Amino acid sequence: MSVRLLAGGLPLLLLVLAPLLSGCESTQAKSARLEREGAGQLAGERGLVVRAQNRDVRAVSTSVLQDENGTAVVVVLRNRSARPLGRVPVAIDVSGPGGRSVYRNDTPGLDPSLVEATGVPASGELVWVNDQVTPAGAPKRVEARVGAERGADPRELPRITLTQPRLIQDRVTGVEAVGRVTNRSDVEQRRLVVSCVARRGDKVVAAGRAIVARLAPGKSASFHVFFIGDPGGARLTVAAPPTVIE
Numbered sequence: 001m002s003v004r005l006l007a008g009g010l011p012l013l014l015l016v017l018a019p020l021l022s023g024c025e026s027t028q029a030k031s032a033r034l035e036r037e038g039a040g041q042l043a044g045e046r047g048l049v050v051r052a053q054n055r056d057v058r059a060v061s062t063s064v065l066q067d068e069n070g071t072a073v074v075v076v077l078r079n080r081s082a083r084p085l086g087r088v089p090v091a092i093d094v095s096g097p098g099g100r101s102v103y104r105n106d107t108p109g110l111d112p113s114l115v116e117a118t119g120v121p122a123s124g125e126l127v128w129v130n131d132q133v134t135p136a137g138a139p140k141r142v143e144a145r146v147g148a149e150r151g152a153d154p155r156e157l158p159r160i161t162l163t164q165p166r167l168i169q170d171r172v173t174g175v176e177a178v179g180r181v182t183n184r185s186d187v188e189q190r191r192l193v194v195s196c197v198a199r200r201g202d203k204v205v206a207a208g209r210a211i212v213a214r215l216a217p218g219k220s221a222s223f224h225v226f227f228i229g230d231p232g233g234a235r236l237t238v239a240a241p242p243t244v245i246e
Helices: 012-023 025-043
Strands: 059-067 070-079 085-095 101-104 117-120 125-133 141-146 160-162 166-170 174-183 190-200 204-217 220-229 235-239
Touching: 012 025, 059 085, 059 141, 059 204, 059 220, 070 085, 070 117, 070 141, 070 204, 070 220, 085 125, 101 166, 117 125, 117 174, 117 235, 125 190, 160 190, 174 204, 190 220
Parallel strands: none
Antiparallel strands: 059 070, 070 125, 085 101, 085 117, 085 141, 160 174, 166 174, 174 220, 190 204, 190 235, 204 220
């Protein structure tokens, strides 16, 4: 095969391919670009700030768990009002030995489910789980502060039901809680968070979450919750408050 040379000795074939090559983006370059774009988006976001305590919702108990799989915080919220609440921010401050703060969920760009609770029932309680805590030290205790409601007051909350989960042993991932969640409302749910908490007596010994990407009205889906802590022999409670109110 012969390759024609232009004046200056540059092969004609390279000139033909050059525009095509310059228009292609390698996987590595694309990853770098997406990372830069993501960093720019996060830089423009604000972290969670709770300046005033919610008048109706209080954190009545908190727990922090840690094992080789990570760290989780469990907060029990109680709504003292006769109306349901759609979205309330939940700020946590995890402290270590000596009371020094080792983690706060005020980093810009966190998933909304890690900084707020949705679908708090009227005159009832909601268990909120954050299983993505990354403390800079050994966690000992946690304080939670609930902020003012965001958005309009819902007239009622979409109804989500769950089966009682069962524990199964996976050879690779370990113990998990398995069950089904059903959307009994006419509102499609997106990124529906299923939280499962294990208690022995009054003590929280394990907790975890699963996320169902989409759940159409009248449809059901399976959920698989992986735990931080040991749920063996404990009593399981599960919750899936609506993420889309109306």
